[in-house]
Amino acid sequence: MSDLRVRFAPSPTGYLHIGGARTALFNYLLAQKEKGTFVLRIEDTDVARSTQESVDAILQAMDWLGLSYDEGPFYQSDRFDLYKEKVQQLLDEGKAYRCYCTAEELEAKREAALKSGGKPKYDGTCRDRQDVLEGQPYVVRFRSPEEGVTEFIDRIKGKISFQNNELDDVIIQRTDGTPTYNFVVVVDDATMNITLVLRGDDHINNTPRQILMYQALGYPVPEFGHVPMILGADKSRLSKRHGATSVMAYKEMGYLPEAMVNYLVRLGWSFGDEEIFSLAELIEKFSLENVGRSAGVFNPDKLLWLNAHYIKTGDPVRLGQLLQEFLQKDGIDTSAGPELIAVVKTLQDRAKTLVEMAQGAAFYFKPEVEFEPAAVEKFLTADKKPVLESVLRHLDLVNEWNEGTIEAAFGTVMEETGLKLGKIGPSVRVALVGGTTSPGIFDVLAVLGKEASLKRLQIALDRL
RNA sequence: GGUCCCUUCGUCUAGCGGUCUAGGACACCGGCCUUUCACGUCGGUAACACGGGUUCGAUUCCCGUAGGGAUCACCA
Numbered sequence: 418m419s420d421l422r423v424r425f426a427p428s429p430t431g432y433l434h435i436g437g438a439r440t441a442l443f444n445y446l447l448a449q450k451e452k453g454t455f456v457l458r459i460e461d462t463d464v465a466r467s468t469q470e471s472v473d474a475i476l477q478a479m480d481w482l483g484l485s486y487d488e489g490p491f492y493q494s495d496r497f498d499l500y501k502e503k504v505q506q507l508l509d510e511g512k513a514y515r516c517y518c519t520a521e522e523l524e525a526k527r528e529a530a531l532k533s534g535g536k537p538k539y540d541g542t543c544r545d546r547q548d549v550l551e552g553q554p555y556v557v558r559f560r561s562p563e564e565g566v567t568e569f570i571d572r573i574k575g576k577i578s579f580q581n582n583e584l585d586d587v588i589i590q591r592t593d594g595t596p597t598y599n600f601v602v603v604v605d606d607a608t609m610n611i612t613l614v615l616r617g618d619d620h621i622n623n624t625p626r627q628i629l630m631y632q633a634l635g636y637p638v639p640e641f642g643h644v645p646m647i648l649g650a651d652k653s654r655l656s657k658r659h660g661a662t663s664v665m666a667y668k669e670m671g672y673l674p675e676a677m678v679n680y681l682v683r684l685g686w687s688f689g690d691e692e693i694f695s696l697a698e699l700i701e702k703f704s705l706e707n708v709g710r711s712a713g714v715f716n717p718d719k720l721l722w723l724n725a726h727y728i729k730t731g732d733p734v735r736l737g738q739l740l741q742e743f744l745q746k747d748g749i750d751t752s753a754g755p756e757l758i759a760v761v762k763t764l765q766d767r768a769k770t771l772v773e774m775a776q777g778a779a780f781y782f783k784p785e786v787e788f789e790p791a792a793v794e795k796f797l798t799a800d801k802k803p804v805l806e807s808v809l810r811h812l813d814l815v816n817e818w819n820e821g822t823i824e825a826a827f828g829t830v831m832e833e834t835g836l837k838l839g840k841i842g843p844s845v846r847v848a849l850v851g852g853t854t855s856p857g858i859f860d861v862l863a864v865l866g867k868e869a870s871l872k873r874l875q876i877a878l879d880r881l
Numbered sequence: 882g883g884u885c886c887c888u889u890c891g892u893c894u895a896g897c898g899g900u901c902u903a904g905g906a907c908a909c910c911g912g913c914c915u916u917u918c919a920c921g922u923c924g925g926u927a928a929c930a931c932g933g934g935u936u937c938g939a940u941u942c943c944c945g946u947a948g949g950g951a952u953c954a955c956c957a
Contacts, residue, residue, distance in 0.1 A: 426957090427957090428956080428957045430956080430957075460957060461957095462956095462957080463956060463957070466956070466957090519955095520954090520955060523954090523955085524954090527953095527954090531882080531953095536882085536883055536884090536953080537882095537883085537953060538883090538953075556955055571886095574886065574887090577885070577886080578885095579884075579885075580884085583883075583884055583885090583953095584884095585953085588954085588955055590955085591955040592955060593955080595955085597954090597955070597956085597957085598956070598957045599957090601957095602957085617951095618885095618886065618887090618950090618951070619950095619951055619952070620951095620952095620957090621885060621886065621951075621952080622884075622885060622886090622951070622952045622953075623952085623957095624885095625885095643886085645886085645887075645950090646950070646951070648949090648950075650891095650892085652949060652950075653949095653950085654950080654951085680893095683893065683894080683906090684893065684894095685893085685894095686894095687893080687894055687895070687905095689895070689905085690894090690895065690904075690905040690906075691905090691906095692893095692905080692906055692907090709887095709893095709894080710886080710887065710888095711886090711887045711888065711949095711950090712886090712887070712949085712950060712951090713892085713893065713894090714891095714892055714893075715892095715893095716892050716893060716907065716908085718892080718907055718908055719892075719893065719906075719907045719908080720907095721907090722906085722907055722908085723907090725920090729920075764919095765920090766919060766920040766921085767918060767919040767920065768919085769919095777918090777919095827916095837916085838916050839915095839916055839917095840916090841916075842916030842917070843916065843917065845916085846916075846917065850917095852917090853917055853918080854917055854918040854919085855917070855918075856917095856918085856919090857915095857916070857917085858916065858917085859916090
């Protein structure tokens with residue numbers, strides 16, 4: 418074990434999205450690689466917006482991606498007593514103060530400042546007041562230094578510094594007594610002994626005030642690393658209008674978790690020219706040094722390509738199990754065969770998602786072939802009768818039913834009819850499948866089995 | 882608007898002063914393979930934002946400009 422302690426701290430106000438998944442992944446990989454500790458913390462101080470469903474959804478998504486954590490999940494809602502105590506400590510030491518300004522007043526001041534071109538920053542009305550207004554609602558603000566510089570060496574971006582006079586006095590405790598994010602994140606990261614805070618770079622601007630709070634609370638300041646954002650195709654922050662942003666939505670669209678992990682890690686991180694990484698390889702090769710500093714555009718095409726790759730090279734047994742779920746969703750019963758594994762093998766090279774695979778596999782299991790009119794019109798015409806009869810006859814003669822013997826039978830048909838496979842195949846395909854696209858017909862026949870194949874050919878012949 | 886961050890092909894990126902007539906991947910466009918659809922395979926188009934420095938020499942270092950992003954809540 419090393420001393421490294423990192424954490425992922427989502428707020429349960431929705432599903433786990435692509436960006437969150439990536440920061441979770443980076444934290445996980447680093448902890449694994451450095452043999453450190455990965456802590457999961459649920460940031461639910463906003464009781465009104467946090468839900469158990471969201472917590473479950475996030476946990477589920479992390480599990481799907483294979484991101485396990487060593488400690489947690491810890492809930493901030495269980496730790497209110499601690500925060501209260503720490504707020505009191507700052508109050509007692511004069512490092513925080515009560516502010517009686519109402520939300521409405523502040524909003525008005527902010528708007529006025531913005532309108533006149535000034536900074537929309539807290540004006541310090543209550544900063545120096547000594548009196549305590551009994552019975553009056555108040556918030557607690559952190560007293561920020563008015564001068565000086567706060568800086569830190571970001572593990573990804575390098576040195577970042579802020580003038581303290583740019584910072585205003587943030588609210589650390591609301592009127593209802595609950596603490597706010599910028600405060601609890603400091604108390605938690607400190608008390609959980611987090612040594613490296615690795616998070617999205619939308620938090621860069623929060624970092625200086627958090628550092629100031631670490632110092633005020635007497636905590637050691639951890640290291641920080643800010644990973645760049647993920648953007649949509651139009652370079653604006655990735656959102657629903659760019660397509661699915663929920664990790665689990667991709668599961669439902671037939672994506673494999675290893676494809677998602679591989680895609681996410683390569684968005685903003687690289688290892689020479691390599692593109693394909695298993696989780697195990699990532700744990701070995703990942704490092705912050707190779708994380709880029711600039712935001713990246715989410716590219717669904719590349720994710721799809723990666724998914725196709727993992728389907729192509731995946732274990733047919735596992736893919737078969739996954740495929741079955743998708744077939745079931747489509748109301749297709751696989752219990753009567755053919756073998757899922759055999760089915761998968763014929764589709765691995767041509768399906769980019771499990772959804773596509775399920776669509777391509779449906780014909781194997783449907784009790785009756787569903788004929789596409791256009792395909793029938795073109796390839797199941799009366800003049801094809803002799804050819805199909807010949808096919809049926811020679812296939813019937815096959816004893817050892819496999820790809821090789823089937824191909825041999827077709828060879829005989831070709832000799833007998835004097836036709837090339839190109840003239841025979843399409844009609845056979847329509848007879849077996851109902852449409853014009855499918856895996857190779859020898860494969861289809863082999864997987865379907867002799868009995869089902871002959872039956873389908875006979876049914877097609879009967880239509881002529 | 883203030884502050885902070887960022888800037889190599891359309892996109893993800895390699896490059897850590899000379900090896901760059903800038904490499905890989907996705908996408909795109911062609912050829913080949915072929916019983917359909919795919920897979921595969923071969924090849925092609927395509928980028929160092931701009932302007933100053935520093936240096937014998939800048940894609941690489943520094944400073945500006947421009948552009949993009951983030952953030953300025955009693956959300957996290």
